[in-house]
Each structure stands twice: as C-alpha cells, then as structure tokens.
Amino acid sequence: MAGDGTAAPAGAAGGPGQRRKELLDAADRVIRRDGPRASMNAIAAEAGISKPILYRHFTDRQGLFAALAERHTAGLLSAMRSALALPLERRDLVEAVLDTYLAAIEARPQVYRFLTHPEAADGLGPGRPLAPALQKIADEIAASVRRHVDLGAQADLLSETWGRGITGMVLAAGDWWLAERPCPREEMVRALADLLWGRLAAAGQRPVAATGAAPREREPEE
Amino acid sequence: MAGDGTAAPAGAAGGPGQRRKELLDAADRVIRRDGPRASMNAIAAEAGISKPILYRHFTDRQGLFAALAERHTAGLLSAMRSALALPLERRDLVEAVLDTYLAAIEARPQVYRFLTHPEAADGLGPGRPLAPALQKIADEIAASVRRHVDLGAQADLLSETWGRGITGMVLAAGDWWLAERPCPREEMVRALADLLWGRLAAAGQRPVAATGAAPREREPEE
DNA sequence: CCTTGGTGTTACCTCGGGTAACCTCGTACG
DNA sequence: CGTACGAGGTTACCCGAGGTAACACCAAGG
Numbered sequence: 001m002a003g004d005g006t007a008a009p010a011g012a013a014g015g016p017g018q019r020r021k022e023l024l025d026a027a028d029r030v031i032r033r034d035g036p037r038a039s040m041n042a043i044a045a046e047a048g049i050s051k052p053i054l055y056r057h058f059t060d061r062q063g064l065f066a067a068l069a070e071r072h073t074a075g076l077l078s079a080m081r082s083a084l085a086l087p088l089e090r091r092d093l094v095e096a097v098l099d100t101y102l103a104a105i106e107a108r109p110q111v112y113r114f115l116t117h118p119e120a121a122d123g124l125g126p127g128r129p130l131a132p133a134l135q136k137i138a139d140e141i142a143a144s145v146r147r148h149v150d151l152g153a154q155a156d157l158l159s160e161t162w163g164r165g166i167t168g169m170v171l172a173a174g175d176w177w178l179a180e181r182p183c184p185r186e187e188m189v190r191a192l193a194d195l196l197w198g199r200l201a202a203a204g205q206r207p208v209a210a211t212g213a214a215p216r217e218r219e220p221e222e
Numbered sequence: 223m224a225g226d227g228t229a230a231p232a233g234a235a236g237g238p239g240q241r242r243k244e245l246l247d248a249a250d251r252v253i254r255r256d257g258p259r260a261s262m263n264a265i266a267a268e269a270g271i272s273k274p275i276l277y278r279h280f281t282d283r284q285g286l287f288a289a290l291a292e293r294h295t296a297g298l299l300s301a302m303r304s305a306l307a308l309p310l311e312r313r314d315l316v317e318a319v320l321d322t323y324l325a326a327i328e329a330r331p332q333v334y335r336f337l338t339h340p341e342a343a344d345g346l347g348p349g350r351p352l353a354p355a356l357q358k359i360a361d362e363i364a365a366s367v368r369r370h371v372d373l374g375a376q377a378d379l380l381s382e383t384w385g386r387g388i389t390g391m392v393l394a395a396g397d398w399w400l401a402e403r404p405c406p407r408e409e410m411v412r413a414l415a416d417l418l419w420g421r422l423a424a425a426g427q428r429p430v431a432a433t434g435a436a437p438r439e440r441e442p443e444e
Numbered sequence: 445c446c447t448t449g450g451t452g453t454t455a456c457c458t459c460g461g462g463t464a465a466c467c468t469c470g471t472a473c474g
Numbered sequence: 475c476g477t478a479c480g481a482g483g484t485t486a487c488c489c490g491a492g493g494t495a496a497c498a499c500c501a502a503g504g
Contacts, residue, residue, distance in 0.1 A: 039460060049223065052463075052482055093425065117351065129397030138394075143446065149425045154413070154415055157405055161395050161413040162422065167396020172360075173387040175351030191376070191383040198420015200384065201313065203371045261491060272453060274494075283492065 138167040
C-alpha cells in the first residue's frame, strides 16, 4: 500500500513494492531452508526486521502465505497452461503436462511442497482439501478436458471430477516420487500416463484365481 | 498399562484398557465436533480430566493421534480390504472399492477428514504426503493391482505408483465431492471409474481447432 | 503410626501468532 | 533555528496451545 519509502534507511531505494518484494524473498529463503513450517519470527529475522513490519505488509500469516503462494503459483500455473496448450496428440499432451508438473516439483521441492501442502491453517479451510495452487491447476485441467474431449451429457461433472482427481493423483504420486526417487522422471511420467490411459483396464488378467496362489510370482527386471 | 484403577472416582470400573478407551472416545467426540484442529485442552476437558492424565496415557499429541487414527483406520482399511477381495469383474471391483471409500467418508466426514488430513505435524513428516491410513490403503491397492493385473517388467514400479496415484485421486475427488456434493454417490463412483478405465483416452475428440477436429467417436453414456 | 505407590490437580514453561505502545529521525513549517 | 509531525521501526507484551514439574490425595501395608 503506502510502501514507497522515499529514503529507506537500510536497503535499496527501489520501486513502490520493493520492500514487499524483499520480504517475500526473505520468506522464500526461509521456507526453502526450513520448509513450510517456517515461523514468522524466523522470516522476520531473515529479513532483518521485526515482526510488526511483517504484519504491516501482510495482514497475517495467511496473507504472507497467500502472497508467496500466488507468486510461485504464477510460475507453476503458467507452465501448466503452456503445457496444456501444446499442439500435441492427446496422449503426448498428457505426458507433457505430467512432465511439466514433475519437473517443477523436482526443481524446487521445498517451494512446491509449501505450495501443495500448506500448513492446514494457512491456505485451506475446513472443506478445502486442495491448496489454491492445486485448485487452479485442477481447474485448468478440467477446462482443458472439457475443451478437447467429448464427454457427452455429463461433461461438466466428469471434467470437474477428473480435474480434481488427476490433480490429486499427480500430487500423491509426485510427492512419493520426490521422497523416494524410485525411478527417473520419464518413467514416472509414463507410469502415470499409462494409468490415465486406461492401462488398468487394458492390461491382461494375471493367471491367478480369486484367492488362489499365483504360479510364478516375479519375472526378471528386464 | 497400569490403568486398572480399583475405584475410579468418576467413571466405570471396567477392564484394564478401559480408561484409555474412554479417553479415545472423548477425543473422538471432540474431533467430530471441532474437526482435526481439536486441542489437547479441549479433549481433556471433554474427557472430564486434566491434561497430564491425557499425556500419561498418550505420550504426546502425536501419540493420541496415532492411537485414534489406528482405531478408525482399522475399520476403513478392513472395509477396503473386503472390497478389494470381492469376487468381481475388474471394472466392478474398481467401482466397489471407490464406493466403499466414498461411503465411508460420507458416513463420518469429520472422522475421515481427520484420518486423511492430519494436522501436518501429527501424522506426517517432511516427505510423508499421505496420511498413514491412506498410505496403507495405497499399499493395499498396489498389492491388489500387482496380484490381479499383468503389468510386465515394470510391475512393481507401476503398481506402487498406481496405488499412490489412485489413492490421491480418490482423496482429492472425494474431498471435493464431500464439500460440494455435486452429485449422488453412484455418479461419482462412475465418474472416477471412468477415469481409471481409460475413458480419457477413449472419448472422442471434440470438434475444436488446435489439432484439428476429429471424427466424433463418442459412444452414448450408458 | 508412618511410608509407599498410584491417580489427580494446579501452576508453570516454551514457543508461535498477533498487537499495543513507544521510540527515532528526517522533514516541513512557524 | 526550533518545534511539531508523520513514516518507519522496535521492544515488550497478550493469548492460546503443546508439554511438564511439583505438589495433593487416597488407599494399602509394614
């Protein structure tokens, strides 16, 4: 708001929102270091100021969170939008989108952990299971589905459900992948694309009875 | 452990773990009322005792959480296991599993919200995106997939990924459904099953530019 | 009788979000 | 030149929540 300090005592005299940007940078650093649990004290300390200033710029923790999230969301979201707009065959498009997301969380895990798993009092309320960033991604996906795919009468319900569902799927799988690194990224992309592509339906039945024992259990790893 | 008070001043003198069970009941009530943010103070008050007793029975908040979660997890998990063990065609099995989950969260939203969205310091650590209950469900799904579906060389990676992915998908979609109630349960089940069933791949291209219009290939709903 | 062990309580510590009151310094104006 | 004022900043505090220490009560047992 009235943040255009004419002569800042400690810092660079830049534009109007300069100070705010610096604070966000500091918060970013702390979060990158401590994760989403970073305390306001820590952020203020990192910024070299004291808490009340922080609270003058961002009403409360939620406000800072929101501002910070919005900033990064912009990047992630535009990346996703770009991916969704690529002139690709549908399957390739799906893979591109998945890869874009995974690449993003791979590049800055802490930041995206913060984006995707807010502290439950920060970004999301009682019935708000998806963080705002993910919510927006889900909306983008839903819109893209509705735009490209002919789903008949239930198009709206299906696309919204799928948007959320796909987002949640990639979120969960992506988090796991990030934590365990069970495989390179491309494999993960293919695994998820395969799932979305109906491989669960198409794959053959294993030669196993309902409750009976399987003949041969494992086959060599390629 | 040593909780068999011979003459309890306020309460029933039951078995050894009686008191513990009562405390869990109280915690349950509070959580059902206030959601997962319930404070230890509130729980103690609801139980009619004071905090230290609570802490004598459950080491810390995480301990209480874990005990409480385990209790409900048992129910949810066994329901899921039963569903996964039904002697159904694969598609029907998927629908049964989805329906089981949605029915469960529909029946006791607060409890399952607590199970599925722990307070980020309670049930899950830095790289632990899925709550324990969901983690177990994911494992069950993965095992079931690995057991029933022939996935070739990458079976392990695929099944684990899918387990997590499906769980995350249902979680996100289920939360949204619970919050918005956009449709009856069966429709939701079908929407999600359709997604898992490759309808995204199979549905016709919509007559829109970008990649050129495709011949309409959709088949009528139902 | 005094001791011992279990059950409970109050009162406290710490830490984090959020705020009130005060302080300081550069500037504009009498 | 001196003083009033306002922007920007600080210390010190409040409150609530997790967690604990020290003390109080009561029954059994030497």
